[in-house]
Amino acid sequence: MNCNEKEVLRDTIVEINLSCLGSNIKMIKDMVGSDVALMAVVKANGYGHGAVGIAPTLMENGATYLAVATLTEALELKKVYPDYPVFILGHTPDRLLHHVIDNNITQTVFSLKQAQLLDRLAQKSGKKAVVHIKVDTGFHRLGKEPSDEYAEEIADIFKLDHVYAEGIFSHLALAGEEENKNQFSHFMDFLDLLEKKGCVFRYKHIADSIALVDYPEYRLNMVRPGALLYGMRGFHTGFLGVKQALTFCTRISQLHRIPAGEGVSYDFLWKSSRDSIIATLPFGYADGYPRNLRDKGFVVINGIKCPIIGVLCMDQVMADVTDVPGVCEGMKAIIYGDGTDGSMTISEAASLAQTNKNDIIARISSRPPRVYTF
Numbered sequence: 001m002n003c004n005e006k007e008v009l010r011d012t013i014v015e016i017n018l019s020c021l022g023s024n025i026k027m028i029k030d031m032v033g034s035d036v037a038l039m040a041v042v043k044a045n046g047y048g049h050g051a052v053g054i055a056p057t058l059m060e061n062g063a064t065y066l067a068v069a070t071l072t073e074a075l076e077l078k079k080v081y082p083d084y085p086v087f088i089l090g091h092t093p094d095r096l097l098h099h100v101i102d103n104n105i106t107q108t109v110f111s112l113k114q115a116q117l118l119d120r121l122a123q124k125s126g127k128k129a130v131v132h133i134k135v136d137t138g139f140h141r142l143g144k145e146p147s148d149e150y151a152e153e154i155a156d157i158f159k160l161d162h163v164y165a166e167g168i169f170s171h172l173a174l175a176g177e178e179e180n181k182n183q184f185s186h187f188m189d190f191l192d193l194l195e196k197k198g199c200v201f202r203y204k205h206i207a208d209s210i211a212l213v214d215y216p217e218y219r220l221n222m223v224r225p226g227a228l229l230y231g232m233r234g235f236h237t238g239f240l241g242v243k244q245a246l247t248f249c250t251r252i253s254q255l256h257r258i259p260a261g262e263g264v265s266y267d268f269l270w271k272s273s274r275d276s277i278i279a280t281l282p283f284g285y286a287d288g289y290p291r292n293l294r295d296k297g298f299v300v301i302n303g304i305k306c307p308i309i310g311v312l313c314m315d316q317v318m319a320d321v322t323d324v325p326g327v328c329e330g331m332k333a334i335i336y337g338d339g340t341d342g343s344m345t346i347s348e349a350a351s352l353a354q355t356n357k358n359d360i361i362a363r364i365s366s367r368p369p370r371v372y373t374f
């Protein structure tokens with residue numbers, strides 16, 4: 001698929017370098033080795049990269065599963081790629097479980113009741129429901145805590161004829177080394193107990209991006225990187241040379257030449273201190289740019305840092321481009337880049353907006369077209 005053949009209907013775009021994404025996933029695969037399967041996390045529209053657009057690159061470079069958070073996300077992928085293995089990390093309400101069976105999606109479960117429902121639906125369709133069981137080792141988000149009762153429930157799931165309990169997993173709170181160790185050992189103890197009951201799983205997993213780099217011993221035989229695929233480096237002790245695959249950019253719609261003392265944007269919260277050239281840029285907070293970057297945000301035009309001035313609007317922002325030699329309408333402005341040209345990286349945006357990198361990329365809305373380069 002070459003998305004670049006499509007006409008791009010806007011100047012504000014999210015550009016994704018698929019070669020970079022491909023080499024990121026290859027680096028992760030090389031690091032974990034061939035005995036560890038890779039579940040590529042593409043929830044929230046592939047962390048803003050476009051789940052459907054990046055799916056082939058991830059599959060062709062060794063992903064065993066594409067993981068999403070919700071049924072809606074799973075169906076979006078299955079509609080285009082019915083044969084790609086898709087996993088739902090979150091809960092699917094009972095009334096919607098038939099979609100999971102109809103579309104051959106692997107589902108997270110944490111009760112015998114859910115498994116029994118899937119069993120009946122699968123039987124009707126002459127299929128086998130594939131599930132991974134979620135264990136709560138301390139995060140207290142999804143799954144049940146390890147206990148004899150839960151072990152009994154899981155043993156009963158194994159007895160269902162139309163359910164294949166392919167995997168079991170948990171999630172770390174990453175609260176600290178000590179806390180991680182506790183969670184991991186709860187998980188391993190529970191796996192031991194289950195194994196004694198004859199419940200053996202093909203896949204066991206607990207490590208997200210940070211854990212898989214910082215704690216090689218937690219990789220088990222499957223890892224679930226999200227951030228790392230996209231080049232977000234949040235780990236503390238390990239090293240992996242993944243690179244940011246995404247560039248967010250736009251072009252100047254209009255230039256205004258204003259004298260000193262003029263106010264710009266809502267409430268005139270910014271006023272020119274000199275005769276200025278102001279550029280209107282066609283992106284705003286509805287595209288997912290943090291509105292709280294007022295007085296902090298900037299774009300880079302021809303290598304020159306241009307501060308975003310005044311209140312950010314829903315669809316447009318203004319920048320002071322007085323210092324850009326030969327500035328003209330239509331010039332390209334980098335909103336988020338790889339930093340080499342002085343552009344704001346995702347990491348810098350996260351710290352300026354007082355949030356994390358995943359939030360910055362996941363909140364880029366679906367409005368700007370995704371353009372894939374190689």
Ligand SMILES: *Cc1c(COP(=O)(O)O)cnc(C)c1O
Pocket residue numbers: 041043089171207208209210224225226227228358
């Ligand atoms: C989102 C998510 C991941 C991926 O997290 P990253 O920190 O982006 O690697 C892994 N596992 C679960 C259960 C998740 O919800």
